[in-house]
Amino acid sequence: MDRLLLKSLIVFQKERFLAQKKLVKREILTSLTKFLDTREVVFINGIRRSGKSTLMSLIAKEILENRGVEKANILFINFEDERFINFTFEDFEKLYQTYLEIDNPSGKKYLFFDEIQNVDGWERWINRLYEFEDVKIFITGSNASLVSSSISTSLTGRNRQIQNYTFSFKEYLWSLGLEVEERDFYIPEKVVEIKRAFESYIKLGGFPEVVKNGDITLAEQYFKDIIYRDVVSRFNIRNVKEIRELSLYLITNSGCLASYDSLRSAISAKNVTTIKNFLTILEDVYLIQSLSLYDFSLKKQIYNPDKYYVNDIGFYYAVGFRFSENIGRVLEAIVFQQLLRKGLDIYYWKSSKGNEVDFLVSHSDNKKEAIQVTYSLTHENLARETGGLTAINDQFGEVDKLILTYDERKNIELANGIINVKPIWQWLIE
Incomplete structure (x- = not known):
């Protein structure tokens, strides 16, 4: 590549990277800053357009403002820039040497690489x-298997992996300039403001640019980018129609059990092997996330069908085939995402009599x-919504x-106990 x-x-991308202002703070930033003083390479994974690059900008801001690091010690490269189309493994050393010539950094250097997996052999250079x-390296990626396989070959024991999600409801409130404390749950005016924001969050989802512009049609374009750039192109998919239909089916029926x-029947695929492969790919690019049944028997856990949730509810409204809105499923997907953000082990559970617990x-x-997640508790659904919660004591105790x-x-x-009932919007920001 031309020097x-x-x-x-190097100059252009770094200036833009450091010039970003009015960045919405992210909850995950606390977890990331504690790795600043370690040697390990930090991998930030997550769905396309979830704000991974902005998260790196927040880290750089922390380094510059609170660690006394000079701008010369920071390098940022976005390998999705089309001007890197001819960049190859042989250019990595040239890139690094050119950076050293331009900025002449002294001491530890902080290197930020966006979507570096686009270049074959990147992991060998990072390892060197x-x-x-004397470097601290941050890398983003939007393909789980590609990054994981590369790490396992060259960077085992030398990395930390963090998954970044789209905006949580708390981050959505921050983007609106709203700071909420627990006492606000009991102030009527504040509650009205929070609930109004929650109604918007449900319709828009958490993609930062969708939120910023209030434009759900951006999520439609993100969906196309994921299918055609992250899936079809990188995995050499020939039957584009099938994997697109499967994606749309899972988005529309987010949270439903699916064998x-x-x-296979839903999209008229030839065999279940095709479905297994497609599901692995869609999870690799973070479009969907599976949820397994909890069972002491690993065999039963494996052979029971999983639930599949869309990774941002904005897709449900942007591309899902909605004959009628299932608000209960929407709320369930939002709760699932929040549980994932907390890094918890999550399953669904079912009793021998068929009573089910969502999480x-x-x-x-x-x-x-x-x-258990439901839009509302009524006389008609009370027994169904509490049945699983009542039965679960038989297996796990209190x-x-x-x-x-x-x-x-x-x-x-x-x-056999008390069931606490509370609004989802309150639970999301407690």
């Missing part, structure tokens, strides 16, 4: 920098929590029980 072009890109240079055979959560202290609804707050007293 003059490299110089131009780790071994022989391989039922999915069985294992906390770090081995304490379990059973969570378990914390929670029902999340759109806007109800109370306790339900049962013979």
Whole structure:
């Protein structure tokens, strides 16, 4: 690659990277800053357009403002820039040497690489920098298997992996300039403001640019980019129609149980092997996330169908085939995403009599929590929504029980314990 072009890109991209202002703070930033003083390479993975590059800008801002690091010690390269189309493995050393010539940094250098997996052999170069240079490296990626396979070959034991999600509801509030404290849950004017924001969050989802512009059609373009750039191009998919139809089906039916055979029938695929491969790919690019049944028998856990959730509810409204809005499923997907953000072990659970609990959560202290999600509790659905929560004690003993609804707050007293009922919007920001 031409050295003059490299110089131009290094200067241009770094200036834009450091010039970003009015960045929405991210909850995950606290977890990332504690890795600043370690040697390990930090991988930030997540769905396309979830704000990974902006997250790196926030890290750089922390380094510059609170660590006394000079701008010369920061390098940022976005390998998705089309001007890197001819960049190859042989150009990595040229890139690094050109950076050193331009900025002449002294001491530890902080290197930020966006979507570096686009260049074959990147992991060998990163490993060499780790071994022989005084650097701290941050890398983003939007393909789980590609990054993981590269790490396992060259960077085992030398990395930290963090998954970045689209905006949580708390981050959505921050983007609106709203800071919420627990006492605000009991101030009517504040509650009205929070609930109005939650209604918008449900319709828009959490993609930062969608939120910023209030434009859900951007999510439609993101979906196309994921299918055609992250899936079809990188995995050499020939039957584009099938994987696109499967994606749309899973988005439309987010949170539903789905066996391989039922999915095969839904899109008229030739065999279940195709479905298995497609599901792996769609999880690799973070479009969907699976949820397994909790069972002491690993065999039963494997052979029971999974649930599949869309990784941002904005896709549901942008590209899903919605004959009628299933607000209960939408709320369930939002709760699932929040549980993932917390890094918890999550399953769904079903009793021998068929009573189901939406989420069985294992906390770090081995304490379990059973969570049911519904739009509202009525006389007609009360037995169904509490049935699984009542039955779960038979297997696990005393378990914390929670029902999340759109806007109800109370306790339900049962013979074997109390079920706490609270609004989802409150639970999301507590």
